[in-house]
Amino acid sequence: MNVRTRFAPSPTGDDIHIGNLSTVLKTWAFAKKNNGQFVLRIEDTDQERLVEGSEQKIEDALKRFSLNYDEGPDVGGEFGPYRQSERLDIYKKYAEELITKGVAYYCFCSKERIEELRKQEEQKEVKTKHLHFCNQNNIEERLSKKESYVIRLKVPEHQDITFDDIVRGKITINTDQIDDQILLKSDGFPTYHLAVVIDDYLMKINYITRADEWISSTPKHILLYQAFGWELPVFCHLPLLRNTDKSKLSKRKNAVWASWYLEQGYLKEAILNYLALMGWTHPEQKEIFSMEEFIEKFDLKDVNPLGPIFDIQKLEWMNGEYIRALSDQELTKRLEEYLIDHPSKDHIAKLVPLVKERIKKLSDFIPLTNFISQSPEYDLNDFNKVKVDDKKEILEKISLTLENIEKPWKKENFENTFQNLAKDLNMGNREMFQLIRLAVSGQLVTPPLFECIKIIGEDEVLNRVKEITKKYPNIPDSKG
RNA sequence: GCCGCGUUCGUCUAGUGGCCUAGGACAUCGGGCUUUCAUCCCGAAAAUCACGGGUUCGACUCCCGUACGCGGUACCA
Numbered sequence: 001m002n003v004r005t006r007f008a009p010s011p012t013g014d015d016i017h018i019g020n021l022s023t024v025l026k027t028w029a030f031a032k033k034n035n036g037q038f039v040l041r042i043e044d045t046d047q048e049r050l051v052e053g054s055e056q057k058i059e060d061a062l063k064r065f066s067l068n069y070d071e072g073p074d075v076g077g078e079f080g081p082y083r084q085s086e087r088l089d090i091y092k093k094y095a096e097e098l099i100t101k102g103v104a105y106y107c108f109c110s111k112e113r114i115e116e117l118r119k120q121e122e123q124k125e126v127k128t129k130h131l132h133f134c135n136q137n138n139i140e141e142r143l144s145k146k147e148s149y150v151i152r153l154k155v156p157e158h159q160d161i162t163f164d165d166i167v168r169g170k171i172t173i174n175t176d177q178i179d180d181q182i183l184l185k186s187d188g189f190p191t192y193h194l195a196v197v198i199d200d201y202l203m204k205i206n207y208i209t210r211a212d213e214w215i216s217s218t219p220k221h222i223l224l225y226q227a228f229g230w231e232l233p234v235f236c237h238l239p240l241l242r243n244t245d246k247s248k249l250s251k252r253k254n255a256v257w258a259s260w261y262l263e264q265g266y267l268k269e270a271i272l273n274y275l276a277l278m279g280w281t282h283p284e285q286k287e288i289f290s291m292e293e294f295i296e297k298f299d300l301k302d303v304n305p306l307g308p309i310f311d312i313q314k315l316e317w318m319n320g321e322y323i324r325a326l327s328d329q330e331l332t333k334r335l336e337e338y339l340i341d342h343p344s345k346d347h348i349a350k351l352v353p354l355v356k357e358r359i360k361k362l363s364d365f366i367p368l369t370n371f372i373s374q375s376p377e378y379d380l381n382d383f384n385k386v387k388v389d390d391k392k393e394i395l396e397k398i399s400l401t402l403e404n405i406e407k408p409w410k411k412e413n414f415e416n417t418f419q420n421l422a423k424d425l426n427m428g429n430r431e432m433f434q435l436i437r438l439a440v441s442g443q444l445v446t447p448p449l450f451e452c453i454k455i456i457g458e459d460e461v462l463n464r465v466k467e468i469t470k471k472y473p474n475i476p477d478s479k480g
Numbered sequence: 481g482c483c484g485c486g487u488u489c490g491u492c493u494a495g496u497g498g499c500c501u502a503g504g505a506c507a508u509c510g511g512g513c514u515u516u517c518a519u520c521c522c523g524a525a526a527a528u529c530a531c532g533g534g535u536u537c538g539a540c541u542c543c544c545g546u547a548c549g550c551g552g553u554a555c556c557a
Contacts, residue, residue: 010557012557046556048556049557150555173484176483179553182554187555189555191555191557212551213552213557214552215551215552216552217557239485239486246549246550274492277492277493279492279493281492285493285494285505287492306485306487306493307549307550313491314491314507317507357518358518358519360518415515431515433515433516437516444516445516446517447518448515448517
């Protein structure tokens with residue numbers, strides 16, 4: 001069987017939700033694994049929640065993560081259009097067909113009337129099926145008068161609907177849990193339930209992958225497939241990502257937009273790799289693997305049904321692993337793309353070998369290397385952390401020594417000279433070099449000292465050391 | 481409320497009846513390397529497998545119940 005999967009987002013957010021990305025990744029990988037197709041369909045049926053530009057952002061995000069789709073709004077395919085707002089007549093036709101078949105009906109009740117009925121029902125404490133199934137007289141006349149109506153599915157009573165979910169196995173839900181669903185809204189748009197079934201059928205989607213919040217809706221879809229006499233697809237409900245408090249991952253408690261992670265300097269490969277591990281384990285328990293390998297090893301049936309908590313610490317570790325695995329050239333390229341307009345931009349190539357093992361995200365490059373191209377800000381507290389007396393005097397000696405070293409400075413000579421100075425001053429090498437580091441960078445932690453000094457340049461380094469020697473100890477004792 | 485799904489170290493997880501006195505990874509802590517930090521290497525601590533009953537010679541693994549968590553219950557998806 002030719003496997004066809006789809007990602008069917010609603011363009012109602014600022015971007016792709018990271019939880020969605022996790023679902024898309026698995027949906028995409030499953031199609032690729034089976035040499036099938038992965039389809040992007042835009043479910044823009046809620047006119048009120050529509051967000052301008054959202055669709056474009058979703059497509060951009062898929063592109064940025066290299067999750068390419070075979071068919072979609074702007075990519076060819078024989079089953080289009082792939083935007084539901086452009087298929088309204090199709091849904092209407094099928095909804096009317098259901099009426100003809102007697103499994104759906106027109107409902108002219110207003111929202112207020114429905115509320116009323118619902119209250120009455122609660123008071124009676126008796127569940128009457130087909131609550132909305134009323135006023136079925138003079139349908140033709142009311143339709144021609146263009147009265148407002150919806151089309152509802154006539155959900156049968158007391159019927160167990162069972163389906164076999166790839167991840168969870170058999171799930172049974174009784175139809176008494178389901179109201180007569182609206183299929184076609186009064187604005188002429190379909191609801192999700194109608195549109196998703198019709199489109200999945202017409203687009204020959206045979207593996208329905210989606211987040212597990214859809215489990216309780218699945219019987220509604222099955223009812224529709226049965227009413228039309230269509231073959232059922234395979235259902236696969238993937239676990240929902242959670243906040244630390246276990247609630248479903250939400251923007252109030254977490255960064256949820258996929259682009260945010262990219263903006264923070266996480267690599268797309270690392271994000272995808274981490275997401276792959278949410279609910280799935282590599283058969284050899286490998287943590288780091290390529291997308292190619294993921295496609296090869298992944299199977300929907302191996303997904304764990306438990307909703308995992310999104311742990312940014314592990315993502316960060318993994319991102320560091322990916323950064324270190326990059327060639328210097330490639331890392332340079334990534335940093336240049338990432339750090340547009342950054343003052344140290346010209347030095348990136350030279351700095352890469354020095355910072356590669358020190359950064360976990362691309363953004364970490366900035367605080368680590370700012371001092372290269374910008375005058376340092378000094379903090380007396382930092383100087384106080386160097387355990388040695390008479391710092392002013394030592395700084396003066398350092399300054400003098402620096403002036404007398406033969407230019408261009410050579411690493412071995414530079415280090416020998418200051419090791420000797422440390423000996424003369426009866427202090428440790430550690431303290432000596434920390435003091436130089438502070439004088440040059442204003443920081444206790446930097447990439448390798450001498451290499452940084454070479455990038456900054458002898459003259460500038462000398463200037464900085466002289467300056468701070470003059471000022472010391474009259475510098476602020478705490479950074480803003 | 482009703483319905484559904486879930487429950488192994490703080491977190492992601494391995495585990496499909498004996499190999500489990502429960503393994504790995506992140507995080508944490510200690511040590512080594514290092515003129516700083518990091519990388520790297522070594523080590524430690526960390527789960528009475530939610531709880532209670534069964535089934536079985538034997539259960540983390542199968543069954544039932546309870547608790548807890550999450551999700552659904554819209555003219556939202």
